[in-house]
Amino acid sequence: MQKTIVWFRKDLRLHDHQALWEASQNGSVIPIFIWPHEEHHLLSGEASLWWLHHSLLALQEEFKEHYGVDLIIRKGNSLDILIEVMEDTGANALYFNERYEPFAIKRDHYVIESLNKIGVDIRTFHSNLLYNPFTIANLSGDPYKVFTPFWKRCLNESISRPLPRPSLLNGIDKVVSTIEVAELGLLPTIRWDEKLHCYWQPGEKGAISVWELFIQKDLHSYKTGRDYPSLQAGSRLSPHLAWGEISPRAMWYSLEMEQSHIPMNEQIEAYKRQLIWREFGYYQLVHFPTISKAPLRPAFEHFPWDENQDNLLKWQKGETGYPLVDAGMRELWETGTMHNRVRMVVASFLVKHLLIPWTYGAKWFQHTLVDFDLANNSMGWQWVTGSGLDSAPYFRIFNPITQGEKFDRDGEYIRKWVPELTKLPNPYIHRPWTAPSELLKSVGIKLNETYPLPIIDHDFARKRALAAYDKIK
Ligand SMILES: Cc1cc2nc3c(=O)[nH]c(=O)nc-3n(C[C@H](O)[C@H](O)[C@H](O)COP(=O)(O)OP(=O)(O)OC[C@H]3O[C@@H](n4cnc5c(N)ncnc54)[C@H](O)[C@@H]3O)c2cc1C
Incomplete structure (x- = not known):
């Protein structure tokens, strides 16, 4: 009878999991998740790893509940561990769903090539x-x-049609060495992550x-x-x-x-x-596998970026003085996500108003987003920058004030995430620096003390960005 290792990676589910389904039809199954030494520094940031920790616990529970089978958890070099588990269990097949990040593709080729040489039956699927x-x-x-x-x-x-969750799964009799999810060290050492439970329930x-x-x-x-x-x-x-x-x-x-x-x-x-x-x-x-590292339009390699660290920090902390941008950055810090339109506005602000390289923004998103995804994040940043294949033209510069007026007309989103502006009436909620001083006083706002003045003037920033773009056209 065939014994198949099903290698779980970014497919932490039982429904419509083609590798698991096919393996379950062919004999017994040994499900494993490996926290790979060769890639983990590349894979995700802290928020996303928090997600992974809880998602793995949930998947372990699902395996127990439905099949009474253990999901094996290991860390180390993927190929070494796969070979070790094959030797321990007598498994003669390996099934997994494909991944598409360049480093994962390279690693998987190597794994396939090496295991083919020793006669392992390998099947891969496009299930994600x-x-x-x-x-x-x-x-x-x-x-x-x-x-x-x-x-x-x-x-x-x-x-x-999607495949169902296998109704039956045969495990193996032998006990296979495994570790606790906690031993993977996915949770942050400074426990800022507790609040994420209020917003999310990781797992299938x-x-x-x-x-x-x-x-x-x-x-x-x-x-x-x-x-x-x-x-x-x-x-x-x-x-x-x-x-x-x-x-x-x-x-x-x-x-x-x-x-x-x-x-x-x-x-x-x-x-x-x-x-x-x-x-x-x-x-x-x-x-176009360089999309995560370099502009897809080569002209952008010569763009006159300004790597101002103070401005980068103010953007990260949501202290730019533009309420919609600040609301988005604070939503991100608090919840690990940000609304799609606001992602476009904050990204445009970083790249076009502040002229800070898009890769810095992409890195911050990688660190803070629970949904960090190398493909979508890289495409999103290159789209906003104008350096991607099918992206927003560089001269289309989001105005953070009018974007707020249009898409958060009553300022509800801003008031939720920038509480120091709560009492400021419309339309000043989108441009506090234009409010009469008497009004500001009456609602307890002292500009540059309780809420920052804009770190850059919009009209100036727009002209400067267009001039910078002219240099590379
Ligand atoms: C600068 C920037 C960075 C981004 N980084 C990421 C990221 O790291 N991970 C990520 O998943 N998305 C990213 N996005 C895309 C998008 O913002 C999110 O997918 C979306 O906000 C998720 O919310 P939702 O699940 O409610 O989406 P919905 O509106 O409900 O959309 C359903 C699904 O479609 C996909 N999707 C939606 N919009 C996009 C889009 N513009 N591009 C690609 N896929 C999309 C997502 O998987 C999403 O879950 C980024 C966008 C920008 C502008």
């Missing part, structure tokens, strides 16, 4: 994406560089309940509401997707079910489009 990014190309056989044709092409590809159960609630409650107003940060109209599934606690194929399938009642529903179409943006992020990471 809707489409296999290696097989999608334009008519000339080249990778797509623009989103809309990519999206149209994707819609012509079929997506197979949490993912499924967020998804089901979203479909019942918010999907049908998604397009209308998604740009307004105080409405919380997004699904908030991104950290669950980042760790693979829910499969995009299962999500797509339930969207299709919803659409079978209401065809061409534009709210559902809008949500599908965002899932395809996620695919496009991975697609770019596969075909």
Whole structure:
């Protein structure tokens, strides 16, 4: 009988897990998660590792509850550990779902090559994406560089039905050496993370309940509401997707079910489009693997950046004097996430108002986001900067004041995250420095004491950014 090691990585779920499903049909299964020495400094920041810790505990529990099988946890070099577990258990097969980060692809090739040499049966699957990014190309056989044709092409590809959670899983009789999740050392040493429990429930159960609630409650107003940060109209599934606690194929399938009642529903179409943006992020990471490190438009290599550390710190702490930017940065620090529109505004502010390199912003997001994802984060930052393939033109500079006036008209989001401005009436909530001094006094605000003055003037910053761009055009 075949004994298969199923290697869990960024696919911490039991439903629609193709590697697990196939292994379960072929004999007994040895599920393992390895915290890999060769990559962990590259993988995630503290918030995302907090997520991983709890997600692993949840997956262990799921294995116990449904199958009475242990999820083996180990840390070290992936290949060495896989070989060790094979020797210990007599396993003769290895199944896993593909990852797409350049370092993971390289490592996986090495693992496959090495294990093939000793006769291990290896099978890999594309279970974390809707489409296999290696097989999608334009008519000339080249990778797509623009989103809309990519999206149209994707819609012509079929997506197979998601697989159920295996009803039965045969473990093995032998006890395999494992460690506690806590021994992986994923939690921060200074325990700032306790507050994250108020906002999130990592694990597959949490993912499924967020998804089901979203479909019942918010999907049908998604397009209308998604740009307004105080409405919380997004699904908030991104950290669950980042760790693979829910499969995009299962999500797509339930969207299709919803659409079978209401065809061409534009709210559902809008949500599908965002899932395809996620695919496009991975697609770019596969075909343009330098996206996480260097501008995809080479002209940006000569951009006159200003690496002002004081301004970087003020941006990180949410002390720029622009309420919408500060609200976003403080939401991020408190909750590990930030609304998508506000991500665009704060990123644009860093890169275009302050001229600080986008890689610094991407690094801060990597450190603080629970949904950090190398593909989406790199694409998001290059999009805002204008240095990506299909990105916002550089001359489109988000105005943090009018963005606030348009998308947080009543200042509800700002008041939630910048409490020192709570009593400031509209429209001054978006530009406190223009409020009459009597008014400021009456609501207890002393500019530059209780709330900062803008660290840079918007009109000046806009002109300076355009002049900098002119130099590389
Ligand atoms: C500068 C910048 C950095 C970003 N960094 C990340 C990141 O590290 N990880 C991450 O998952 N997303 C990132 N995004 C994309 C987006 O902001 C988040 O996916 C979204 O805010 C998550 O909220 P949600 O789950 O409620 O999304 P929904 O609106 O409910 O969308 C559903 C899903 O679609 C995907 N999605 C939505 N918008 C985008 C997008 N613009 N690009 C790619 N995929 C998208 C996500 O997986 C999301 O969970 C970034 C965007 C910007 C502008």
